[in-house]
Amino acid sequence: xxxxxxxxxxxxxxxTPIIGFFTPKKSSCLICGAxxxxxxxxxxxxxxxxxxxxxTSPIRIxxxxxxxxxxxxxxxxxxxxxLLALALGLFATIYSMRFMERDSGTPLYYSLLMAMVTxxxxxxYSGDLFTLFIxxxxxxxxxxxxxxxxxxxxxxxxxxxxxxxxxxVGSATILFGMSLLYxxxxxxxxxxxxxxxxxxxxxxxxxxxxxxxxxxxxxxxIVPLHVWVPDAYAAAPSPISAIIAGASTELAVFVICKxxxxxxxxxxxxxxxxxxxxxxxxxVLGNIVGLLQNDVKRMLxxxxxxxxxxxxxxxxxxxxxxxxxxxxHMFNHGLMKALAFLCMGAIIYRIGSRNxxxxxxxxRRMPITSTAFTIAVLGLIGMPPLNGxxxxxxxxxxCLDSGMLWLGILLIIFSAVSTGYYIRILKALIAAPRDExxxxxxxxxxxxxxxxxxxxxxxxLLGIWPDPILRFAEESSSWLMEVGRYA
Amino acid sequence: MLADVAQFALIASTIAFxxxxxxxxxxxxxxxxxxxxxxxxxxxxxxxxxxxxxxFQLAIYAGAVVALLLATVILTVGKEREMK
Amino acid sequence: xxxFSAYLACAIILYIIGLYCLxxxxxxxxxxxxxEILINAAHINFIAFSAYWVPGFIDPLxxxxxxxxxxxxGCFGAVLLSFTVxxxxxxxxxxxxxxxxxxx
Numbered sequence: 156x157x158x159x160x161x162x163x164x165x166x167x168x169x170x171t172p173i174i175g176f177f178t179p180k181k182s183s184c185l186i187c188g189a190x191x192x193x194x195x196x197x198x199x200x201x202x203x204x205x206x207x208x209x210x211t212s213p214i215r216i217x218x219x220x221x222x223x224x225x226x227x228x229x230x231x232x233x234x235x236x237x238l239l240a241l242a243l244g245l246f247a248t249i250y251s252m253r254f255m256e257r258d259s260g261t262p263l264y265y266s267l268l269m270a271m272v273t274x275x276x277x278x279x280y281s282g283d284l285f286t287l288f289i290x291x292x293x294x295x296x297x298x299x300x301x302x303x304x305x306x307x308x309x310x311x312x313x314x315x316x317x318x319x320x321x322x323x324v325g326s327a328t329i330l331f332g333m334s335l336l337y338x339x340x341x342x343x344x345x346x347x348x349x350x351x352x353x354x355x356x357x358x359x360x361x362x363x364x365x366x367x368x369x370x371x372x373x374x375x376x377i378v379p380l381h382v383w384v385p386d387a388y389a390a391a392p393s394p395i396s397a398i399i400a401g402a403s404t405e406l407a408v409f410v411i412c413k414x415x416x417x418x419x420x421x422x423x424x425x426x427x428x429x430x431x432x433x434x435x436x437x438x439v440l441g442n443i444v445g446l447l448q449n450d451v452k453r454m455l456x457x458x459x460x461x462x463x464x465x466x467x468x469x470x471x472x473x474x475x476x477x478x479x480x481x482x483x484h485m486f487n488h489g490l491m492k493a494l495a496f497l498c499m500g501a502i503i504y505r506i507g508s509r510n511x512x513x514x515x516x517x518x519r520r521m522p523i524t525s526t527a528f529t530i531a532v533l534g535l536i537g538m539p540p541l542n543g544x545x546x547x548x549x550x551x552x553x554c555l556d557s558g559m560l561w562l563g564i565l566l567i568i569f570s571a572v573s574t575g576y577y578i579r580i581l582k583a584l585i586a587a588p589r590d591e592x593x594x595x596x597x598x599x600x601x602x603x604x605x606x607x608x609x610x611x612x613x614x615x616l617l618g619i620w621p622d623p624i625l626r627f628a629e630e631s632s633s634w635l636m637e638v639g640r641y642a
Numbered sequence: 643m644l645a646d647v648a649q650f651a652l653i654a655s656t657i658a659f660x661x662x663x664x665x666x667x668x669x670x671x672x673x674x675x676x677x678x679x680x681x682x683x684x685x686x687x688x689x690x691x692x693x694x695x696x697x698f699q700l701a702i703y704a705g706a707v708v709a710l711l712l713a714t715v716i717l718t719v720g721k722e723r724e725m726k
Numbered sequence: 727x728x729x730f731s732a733y734l735a736c737a738i739i740l741y742i743i744g745l746y747c748l749x750x751x752x753x754x755x756x757x758x759x760x761x762e763i764l765i766n767a768a769h770i771n772f773i774a775f776s777a778y779w780v781p782g783f784i785d786p787l788x789x790x791x792x793x794x795x796x797x798x799x800g801c802f803g804a805v806l807l808s809f810t811v812x813x814x815x816x817x818x819x820x821x822x823x824x825x826x827x828x829x830x
Contacts, residue, residue: 224787225787285787285790285791288791288794288795289794289798292798292802296798296801296802296805299802299805299806299809300805303809303812306809306812309816309817312809312812312813312816313813313816313817313825313826315809316754316806316809316810316813316822316825319802319805319806319809320748320757320761320806323761323764323802323806324745324748324761324764326765326802327744327761327764327765327767327768328764330765330768330769330795331737331741331764331767331768331771333768333791334737334768334771334772334775335771337772337775337776337787337788338771338775341779341785342787343787343791649732650732653732653733653736656736656740656770657736657739657740657743660740660743660744660763661743663759663763664743664746664747664751664756664759664760664763669753669755669756672755672756672759673755673759676759676762676763679763679766680766683766683769683770686770686773687773690773690774690777690784691777691782691783691784692773692777692784692789694789694793695773695784695789695792695793698793698796699769699796702796702797702800703762703766703796703799703800706800706804707762707799707800707803707804710803710804710807711755711758711759711803711807713807714755714807714810714811715755717811717814718755718810718811718814718820719820
């Protein structure tokens with residue numbers, strides 16, 4: 156059918172509930188989790204196997220162009236995004252084997268999670284807008300069900316409804332924007348649209364661009380459209396929050412990058428200014444409202460909004476260095492935010508509350524989790540030995556490079572402002588416990604600790620030795636900026 | 643000539659039914675107008691040389707989605723209450 | 727055949743009607759209908775563009791996109807409506823402005 160990367164995910168997402176039907180209720184969570192983890196491992200192994208081949212020339216499926224000319228193109232930028240999604244999916248599955256044991260219907264949970272990761276992988280590999288739309292909708296619809304998975308809890312249902320309404324409008328707007336592009340050029344194949352749009356800046360091009368950015372921007376948490384983010388991230392189960400914050404939002408930003416640099420370089424000057432405005436709005440709102448939160452997951456959600464602002468700085472710069480910095484920060488932020496949400500989930504698993512005051516002094520009781528949480532928070536602030544520092548440094552350098560010094564200064568100022576609320580988390584972890592409530596809290600179980608430790612190790616590794624991922628991001632950005640290499 | 647008038651009438655009726663379906667106070671009537679709007683969109687597709695598509699539209703939209711909407715209205719609000 | 731702008735205007739007016747419904751109405755079921763109206767507007771746009779590009783012939787690409795999108799919109803409506811039923815059981819009302827447990 157498609158490549159083994161997407162095929163194995165599809166097959167395992169169908170096998171898992173069938174196996175779950177035959178296992179006894181008590182151990183169905185563990186067995187189904189193990190089966191679906193196997194799917195992720197097979198997919199990632201194949202991706203790493205064909206990675207050297209992709210660096211020279213992308214693989215096109217189907218091989219020859221047909222009348223309808225839809226295609227999946229396995230290329231370098233898509234591999235960056237799908238590697239992130241597969242890794243986070245694997246970690247979330249191993250994590251859920253212990254975290255979701257008290258919920259009912261877990262075989263279907265694993266199947267939906269795998270379908271969501273399939274959607275993310277397929278959308279990042281899409282060669283034209285039709286395939287992108289299909290996989291995008293697959294990701295969206297499964298994520299609606301996953302956010303509202305605990306349907307007996309009031310706030311899950313409310314968060315899911317708000318998320319669905321806004322994201323549904325986003326999907327409809329994307330479809331309308333695609334229809335305008337189809338009307339202008341007669342095709343939906345991305346390189347062909349780029350080649351046939353060389354001349355002209357008619358008003359319908361602007362309308363189509365506006366609609367596409369609005370539609371994808373609802374998922375990417377651009378500022379006036381970000382209102383679903385705190386509710387959905389807070390009310391979803393923690394592994395789902397980790398995947399949505401770490402992969403789904405990043406995919407939306409990646410698709411915006413791809414569309415902007417492929418299709419719309421004709422009107423380059425206009426959108427660079429727009430994106431600097433979006434970047435500033437995101438940074439301001441994310442950091443300042445984050446200072447007012449007491450619920451840690453909402454705080455992390457607003458910090459996500461702020462980091463999307465940093466990523467947009469790199470896009471607004473418009474140069475190759477800017478795009479490299481954006482892609483690198485996308486990858487790093489996905490890892491850091493997922494680690495933060497998984498650690499918070501481990502704490503919620505033990506104490507049952509999301510509030511900052513209830514967490515005070517938990518560092519002495521759960522040492523490994525708190526160390527990993529500290530690593531995640533330091534990475535988000537941008538401390539040197541971790542990977543967050545490298546991507547923020549590259550973002551600042553790209554601002555200097557393209558002459559937008561004021562954006563770089565705002566980046567540094569708002570990173571400092573964000574330290575205000577990250578320090579509150581660190582203070583809650585290392586303070587002395589207030590009373591005897593936390594006396595019977597033990598360390599998190601081993602299946603929850605494995606993904607947390609792996610992610611923390613990856614963060615430190617990418618901080619000390621950034622060379623491979625930096626070369627990967629540079630190759631991706633050089634492919635993204637030249638459409639001609641695809642046609 | 644007749645085809646022209648029919649197409650203009652279908653476009654006008656689509657817009658009219660859409661407006662009616664969101665403005666009417668009774669929920670049941672709103673769903674019925676939504677179904678009529680979907681049927682007229684299906685007729686537009688037929689007149690634009692896409693009969694296969696018209697059948698799909700009628701089957702899924704005016705069939706499944708309207709049935710789900712009616713089921714939801716019955717399960718939640720019932721007959722006697724009128725909501726805005 | 728009426729001129730092409732008639733269909734384009736119809737799609738844009740339907741889109742605006744859908745957005746108006748989502749912004750001003752409070753009942754959840756009406757909001758679901760608003761999103762479906764939005765999606766239908768995009769479908770009309772696709773088929774209208776494809777019908778006037780080459781007279782008398784619909785591009786198979788446009789037809790396949792609309793068929794897939796009709797199916798996906800049906801899925802979306804089903805998920806949204808099942809969550810509506812759960813919300814009614816929790817809150818006792820379908821009014822969106824009264825569902826405000828999560829604040830800040």
